[in-house]
Amino acid sequence: MTQVLSKPTPSKGKKKAEFSKEMYLSWFETMFRIRKFEERTLMAYGQQKIRGFCHVYIGQEAIAAGMTSALRKEDAVATAYRQHGLAISKGLSTKSCMAELFGKSTGCVKGKGGSMHFFSKEHKFFGGNGIVGAQIPIGTGVAFAEKYKGTDNLCVTMFGDGAARQGALFEAFNMAMTWKLPVLYICENNQYAMGTSVERTSNVKDLVKLGASFEMPSEIVDGMRPESVHEAISRAAEHIRSGKGPYYLEIKTYRYKGHSVSDPANYRTKEELKTYLDMDPVKSLEARLLSDNIVSVKEVDQIKERIKVEIDEAVDFAEASPYPDPSELWTDNYMDPDYPFIMD
Numbered sequence: 001m002t003q004v005l006s007k008p009t010p011s012k013g014k015k016k017a018e019f020s021k022e023m024y025l026s027w028f029e030t031m032f033r034i035r036k037f038e039e040r041t042l043m044a045y046g047q048q049k050i051r052g053f054c055h056v057y058i059g060q061e062a063i064a065a066g067m068t069s070a071l072r073k074e075d076a077v078a079t080a081y082r083q084h085g086l087a088i089s090k091g092l093s094t095k096s097c098m099a100e101l102f103g104k105s106t107g108c109v110k111g112k113g114g115s116m117h118f119f120s121k122e123h124k125f126f127g128g129n130g131i132v133g134a135q136i137p138i139g140t141g142v143a144f145a146e147k148y149k150g151t152d153n154l155c156v157t158m159f160g161d162g163a164a165r166q167g168a169l170f171e172a173f174n175m176a177m178t179w180k181l182p183v184l185y186i187c188e189n190n191q192y193a194m195g196t197s198v199e200r201t202s203n204v205k206d207l208v209k210l211g212a213s214f215e216m217p218s219e220i221v222d223g224m225r226p227e228s229v230h231e232a233i234s235r236a237a238e239h240i241r242s243g244k245g246p247y248y249l250e251i252k253t254y255r256y257k258g259h260s261v262s263d264p265a266n267y268r269t270k271e272e273l274k275t276y277l278d279m280d281p282v283k284s285l286e287a288r289l290l291s292d293n294i295v296s297v298k299e300v301d302q303i304k305e306r307i308k309v310e311i312d313e314a315v316d317f318a319e320a321s322p323y324p325d326p327s328e329l330w331t332d333n334y335m336d337p338d339y340p341f342i343m344d
Contacts, residue, residue, distance in 0.1 A: 053114070097118065161191065
């Protein structure tokens with residue numbers, strides 16, 4: 001049985017909001033947009049309009065929302081393959097993301113990357129990386145570049161609890177602390193790797209301890225609430241921008257679907273799943289907003305309706321877009337001219 005977070009409960013009666021109304025509305029809009037996008041992704045996959053591997057972000061939306069509000073647009077993000085929601089929260093349009101899933105030329109990487117390989121230089125979103133843990137040294141390298149250029153930007157380098165067992169993590173942690181790189185490491189601990197719980201993969205069950213041997217400031221965060229994520233990342237960002245080096249957050253969350261669309265998730269109990277469904281981050285935030293009189297039902301409904309139309313338009317855009325021309329096979333490829341290469 002995985003460790004269960006406490007359920008957030010809306011207060012009764014009028015209560016002073018912890019954050020501005022605009023902030024709460026922004027969080028809800030981001031989270032609802034991701035939820036609707038991912039639900040349509042699953043539908044399109046079932047219709048065989050999306051092929052290949054596909055990992056949805058349903059259940060983890062509060063992390064994307066809280067992270068976006070705590071960072072600057074100039075800050076970079078490097079993450080793994082469960083990344084549709086993070087890409088959208090970083091500013092990539094739902095149209096370009098849906099088109100990428102459909103393998104269309106109008107996708108964010110011209111239909112060549114699919115679900116696991118989103119990328120946008122414009123939005124400083126560096127994946128979407130399919131190899132488990134590969135993004136950790138990549139994000140560390142991006143942080144090195146920011147320090148080399150003399151900016152006060154940081155790179156958020158995200159990985160799951162499964163990737164926390166990769167050797168590259170320990171090499172990156174050591175390098176980042178030695179050189180005091182501006183990198184925020186985030187472990188999105190959704191309790192399971194592909195299908196194996198944290199408790200079965202390591203003697204170290206509290207993943208926050210991974211930073212201890214490097215004397216890296218570390219803390220545990222409730223990933224089901226955007227408020228908690230925002231506050232923790234704001235503290236971490238302040239530490240990093242002051243020149244003190246890396247920070248590490250273990251953000252506890254939960255994925256409501258299987259590891260990928262082909263995973264029935266039979267390794268977890270119905271009781272465990274129900275416990276986490278009862279603290280659904282999207283529904284819980286909506287309940288708090290209404291219970292605390294921060295927003296009206298009408299305002300919430302308007303956001304929902306607008307986003308539903310947006311996602312419908314994204315699907316229509318993806319379906320109407322052309323597939324990449326075969327000539328695109330030869331573009332956007334890295335080649336070293338000094339390396340001997342012979343092609344028949």
